[in-house]
Amino acid sequence: MDLATAKAVISGGASGLGLATAERVIAAGGQAVLLDVNEEQGLAKATELGERALFVRTDVSNEESVKAAIKAAKEFMGGITLAVNCAGIAPAGRTLGRDGPWPAENFNRVIQINLVGTYIVTKEAAAVMQLNEPNDEGERGVVISTASVAAFEGQIGQAAYSASKGGVVGMMLPLAREFAQFGIRVNTIAPGIFMTPMLAGMPEDVRESLGRQIPFPPRLGRPEEYADTAAFIYGNPVVNGETIRIDGAIRMQPK
Secondary structure, three states, X not given: OOHHHOEEEEEOXXXXXXXXXXXXXXXXXXXXXXXXXXXXXXXXXXXXXXXXXXXXXXXXXXXXXXXXXXXXXXXXXXXXXXXXXXXXXXXXXXXXXXXXXXXXXXXXXXXXXXXXXXXXXXXXXXXXXXXXXXXXXXXXXXXXXXXXXXXXXXXXXXXXXXXXXXXXXXXXXXXXHHHHHHOEEEEEEEEOOEOOHHHHOOOHHHHHHHHHOOOOOOOOEOHHHHHHHHHHHHHOOOOOOOEEEEOOOXXXXXX
C-alpha cells in the first residue's frame, strides 16, 4: 500500500500519536479524516493540514457516532484504505485504594473507550475497505491499533488500562485471520513512554526522569516515531497479525 494514495481515518487524530500519523499521511500525499471528541482542536488541526484533511467529532465508545463518522469519511475521501486507532484514556487507580475499592464504572469507561472503541472503529472501517478494488498484492486496506507496553507489563494502578490494551492485542490476530479473505491486514503498535499531551503537561524534570528509565535511547518516544511505524506497516504487505513494540527496550517495573 502506498501512503501517497492513502485514505486514512484516524481516531484520536486531533493530538499526539494520531495527529502525527495524520501529518505523515498528508505529507506523503494522502488524505486523512481526524476523529476526536475535541472539536475545537480537531477543527484547527484539520484546517492546518489543508484541503485533503477533514475533522469529524466522534465518540469512539458510541457506535452510532462512529458509524456517522465513517460514513462522512467515506464520502469525503471516496473510500477508506487505512484506519488507525489512537483514541484512548489512561486513568490510574488502585483497585483497593484509600477511598475503598475502585468503582466498576471507572473500569468500564476505560474498557469502553480503549477496547470497545477500537473494535467499533475497526469493524466500521473494514466494512468500507472490503469494497475497495484490490491492489497487485490483493490488498484492500490496513487497520493499525494502538496498544501499550502496559498490555504486557502493567503497573500497580493500571488494571483497567492494561486490561483494555491487552484486549486490543488479543483481538488483533482473530481479526487479521477473519479479514484475510478481504485483503485487509490488521496490526498493533505497542508504544512505551511517549511524549503525548498527557506527559507534555508534566514538569520537565519529571519527563526527563521518565526518559532516563528507557535503556536506549534514554528519552521519551516522539509521536513522529509512532507515525514512522504506522507508515512502515502500511507499506509492507507481509506485516500482518503482529504487535510491534516501540519502547527503547524498557520493561516496566511494578510501580
